[in-house]
Amino acid sequence: MAEYTFFGGMHPNLVYALAMVFWGVVILGFVAVLGLYLIWLERKVSARIQSRYGPIYVGGKFGWLQTVADTVKLLGKEDLVPRDADRLMFNMAPAIVMIATVMTFAAIPFGPNLIIADLNIGIFYLLAVSSLGVVGIIMGGWASNNKWSLYGAMRAASQIVSYEIPVALSLIGVVMFVGSLSMAEISQFQDGGIWRWNLFRSPFLFLAGFVYFVAALAELNRTPFDLPEAESELVSGFHTEYSGMKFAFFFLAEFANMFIVAAVATAMFLGGWSGIVPHDVLPIPGVVNFLVKCWLLIVLMMWLRWTLPRLRVDQLMYVCWKVLIPVSFFLLLGVGVQMLL
Amino acid sequence: MSTPTPTEGSRTSRDGRSVTVEVKVPHVPLPPEDLDTDEMILNMGPQHPSTHGVLRLEVTTDGEIVNQVRPFIGYLHRCFEKHSEKVGYPGVVPYTDRMDYLAAMNNNHGYVVTVEKLLEMEVPERAEHIRVIVAELNRIASHLVAFGTYALDIGAVTPFLYAFRERERILDIFEMACGARLTYNYYRIGGVSGDLTPEMIGMIGEFLDYFEPKLKEYDNLLSYNKIFIERTAGVGVIPLDMALGYGITGPMLRACGMAWDLRKNDPYSIYDRFDFDLPLGEGLKGEKGDCYDRYMVRMREMAQSCRIVRQAVEQLPEGDYILPKLPKMIRPPKGAEVYVRTETPRGEMGFYIVSDGTANPWRVKVRSPCFTNLAIVPAISHGVMLADLVAIIGSIDIVLGEVDR
Numbered sequence: 001m002a003e004y005t006f007f008g009g010m011h012p013n014l015v016y017a018l019a020m021v022f023w024g025v026v027i028l029g030f031v032a033v034l035g036l037y038l039i040w041l042e043r044k045v046s047a048r049i050q051s052r053y054g055p056i057y058v059g060g061k062f063g064w065l066q067t068v069a070d071t072v073k074l075l076g077k078e079d080l081v082p083r084d085a086d087r088l089m090f091n092m093a094p095a096i097v098m099i100a101t102v103m104t105f106a107a108i109p110f111g112p113n114l115i116i117a118d119l120n121i122g123i124f125y126l127l128a129v130s131s132l133g134v135v136g137i138i139m140g141g142w143a144s145n146n147k148w149s150l151y152g153a154m155r156a157a158s159q160i161v162s163y164e165i166p167v168a169l170s171l172i173g174v175v176m177f178v179g180s181l182s183m184a185e186i187s188q189f190q191d192g193g194i195w196r197w198n199l200f201r202s203p204f205l206f207l208a209g210f211v212y213f214v215a216a217l218a219e220l221n222r223t224p225f226d227l228p229e230a231e232s233e234l235v236s237g238f239h240t241e242y243s244g245m246k247f248a249f250f251f252l253a254e255f256a257n258m259f260i261v262a263a264v265a266t267a268m269f270l271g272g273w274s275g276i277v278p279h280d281v282l283p284i285p286g287v288v289n290f291l292v293k294c295w296l297l298i299v300l301m302m303w304l305r306w307t308l309p310r311l312r313v314d315q316l317m318y319v320c321w322k323v324l325i326p327v328s329f330f331l332l333l334g335v336g337v338q339m340l341l
Numbered sequence: 342m343s344t345p346t347p348t349e350g351s352r353t354s355r356d357g358r359s360v361t362v363e364v365k366v367p368h369v370p371l372p373p374e375d376l377d378t379d380e381m382i383l384n385m386g387p388q389h390p391s392t393h394g395v396l397r398l399e400v401t402t403d404g405e406i407v408n409q410v411r412p413f414i415g416y417l418h419r420c421f422e423k424h425s426e427k428v429g430y431p432g433v434v435p436y437t438d439r440m441d442y443l444a445a446m447n448n449n450h451g452y453v454v455t456v457e458k459l460l461e462m463e464v465p466e467r468a469e470h471i472r473v474i475v476a477e478l479n480r481i482a483s484h485l486v487a488f489g490t491y492a493l494d495i496g497a498v499t500p501f502l503y504a505f506r507e508r509e510r511i512l513d514i515f516e517m518a519c520g521a522r523l524t525y526n527y528y529r530i531g532g533v534s535g536d537l538t539p540e541m542i543g544m545i546g547e548f549l550d551y552f553e554p555k556l557k558e559y560d561n562l563l564s565y566n567k568i569f570i571e572r573t574a575g576v577g578v579i580p581l582d583m584a585l586g587y588g589i590t591g592p593m594l595r596a597c598g599m600a601w602d603l604r605k606n607d608p609y610s611i612y613d614r615f616d617f618d619l620p621l622g623e624g625l626k627g628e629k630g631d632c633y634d635r636y637m638v639r640m641r642e643m644a645q646s647c648r649i650v651r652q653a654v655e656q657l658p659e660g661d662y663i664l665p666k667l668p669k670m671i672r673p674p675k676g677a678e679v680y681v682r683t684e685t686p687r688g689e690m691g692f693y694i695v696s697d698g699t700a701n702p703w704r705v706k707v708r709s710p711c712f713t714n715l716a717i718v719p720a721i722s723h724g725v726m727l728a729d730l731v732a733i734i735g736s737i738d739i740v741l742g743e744v745d746r
Contacts, residue, residue: 310495
């Protein structure tokens with residue numbers, strides 16, 4: 001094998017290892033800033049919908065530093081583990097949820113050459129890795145030694161696992177249409193203007209986009225599907241007993257997941273880094289297009305959260321198994337037929 | 342399980358102050374094989390975000406299905422009826438404020454009307470009109486809280502803030518009238534404690550103009566929302582005969598279809614002069630008498646209360662707001678007793694007062710609507726899911742201050 005060296009003398013494996021660490025740090029930094037920003041945005045959006053202002057004191061007129069203040073507060077809280085709780089699992093649960101979320105950032109196509117890991121199985125990797133989060137939730141609920149947390153964890157487990165199926169099915173339609181699992185290729189396929197976006201290329205993909213969005217909302221445990229954290233019923237569901245930084249991890253993971261869902265929806269249905277008009281007409285950088293579309297979807301998710309009531313657990317299962325799954329099967333069929341014709 | 346028996350071998354310590362005993366604990370047999378031990382007994386304890394107040398529910402569940410509910414009350418018992426025997430007839434009025442603290446004006450009204458009947462006292466016309474205006478505004482405020490917190494229980498956070506935004510305007514009017522925002526102590530035996538100035542009347546008119554379109558907005562937001570309907574229609578159905586058997590009154594009874602409102606069927610004060618409808622439960626979305634019907638009855642009642650307030654403001658005469666010559670001491674004749682019932686936002690509140698001829702009542706007994714309404718919860722919650730239980734409790738619109746007194 002040829003002795004290829006980087007930078008005049010460094011062994012390739014060393015450089016790969018350093019690159020891994022570097023990109024890991026970049027992702028973690030991005031997730032942290034994202035969490036800070038999204039929590040602030042949620043508070044502002046929810047406040048405006050509820051006819052109030054939201055944070056306006058900490059850090060200037062718009063309360064920019066509110067989340068920083070909250071993080072400092074959470075860091076200073078007592079880190080208690082309930083008596084008779086399973087210590088190891090209790091401590092590991094938020095970590096697992098966070099790990100599952102952060103791992104997905106490696107395959108998000110932010111721009112034409114801005115993917116950290118351009119896997120040829122991109123979307124498959126994303127779906128697989130984000131499914132690990134449910135393990136952390138169940139662990140958190142069980143290890144808290146609290147009946148209410150257990151209820152929350154059980155509900156969460158059944159909900160997330162069930163809704164994986166419509167998520168995957170709706171995305172398979174896109175994969176079939178584009179002909180590749182790679183995130184970069186799917187985004188490339190949609191480049192060149194709004195009429196090339198997958199959402200508008202086929203009526204079946206149009207509906208599949210909505211199916212994906214609804215099913216992904218359920219994956220995220222956002223209202224109207226937020227039973228695992230139904231504050232008015234179970235106090236706080238599976239993260240009742242968590243305080244301080246562990247709670248912050250769960251919280252941050254939820255917001256990072258929101259971004260992932262929006263990013264996947266953007267990449268698969270809304271054109272990825274493609275603009276509304278082709279790049280030669282209006283040269284906006286791809287990453288700006290991508291982030292703006294993600295942002296709009298995130299605001300939509302927040303809007304829905306503060307408007308709609310919550311579904312009961314059996315109604316939620318009904319929606320998944322009896323509505324979304326048959327519909328997504330039908331849409332798959334439709335995409336297939338459309339491709340044949 | 343029998344108590345453990347000490348075996349031989351007890352040792353006294355050197356200083357003689359403690360004895361160590363070895364105890365043999367008898368073997369406790371396991372429960373028999375066929376005993377179903379899958380049920381979980383949960384405590385929706387006194388502090389819980391969705392039991393409105395300090396209500397404790399001991400819920401026996403099988404997974405997500407509720408088998409049995411046992412409400413435990415008394416966490417807010419403050420011995421009002423006992424205190425009333427010591428403070429004199431006018432002194433009881435602040436205590437009535439604190440019973441159903443969301444509809445304090447209506448409680449005041451009930452008590453004051455009872456004492457006036459005991460004394461056979463006539464109240465000036467202007468005072469009567471002011472009383473009705475203020476009582477109906479408080480009915481709107483109370484129903485707003487019921488609406489907001491019910492939506493919060495079901496999961497929609499925003500209507501709670503809208504309801505309280507509207508409520509702030511009503512509370513501003515009340516603050517101008519009597520100085521307080523929640524426990525008003527506004528009524529007096531013989532009238533009210535302060536007059537309504539023209540500025541306040543203007544504010545009331547403005548509020549009504551502002552508020553009536555808001556009811557349509559709430560309907561758009563919540564009442565016809567498919568998720569909300571799914572959560573509440575057909576849940577916690579109370580058949581009319583069961584309701585009558587348990588003594589249910591108020592919006593709950595009207596939701597079961599019965600047109601019974603003490604303001605119409607047993608009028609007190611000047612309610613017989615006003616024209617208003619009684620919204621009834623019709624089973625539009627689910628069955629008649631379900632949680633959705635109770636919710637809709639309260640929503641529609643707010644519109645009817647607005648009508649009453651408008652009419653009362655129009656008809657408001659000039660005059661005294663309290664009897665000019667009040668007796669020095671309120672002293673009903675010895676042995677006189679009376680029971681007067683009024684329609685509070687939660688149902689029929691009755692005051693039974695027995696007088697012994699002194700300035701203090703011999704006995705004041707309060708018939709609390711929430712106390713009676715709450716009794717139906719075990720009967721209708723067998724077989725519902727935990728989320729439905731929350732919806733049912735919310736639809737009863739209990740205020741624990743009134744349940745426990």
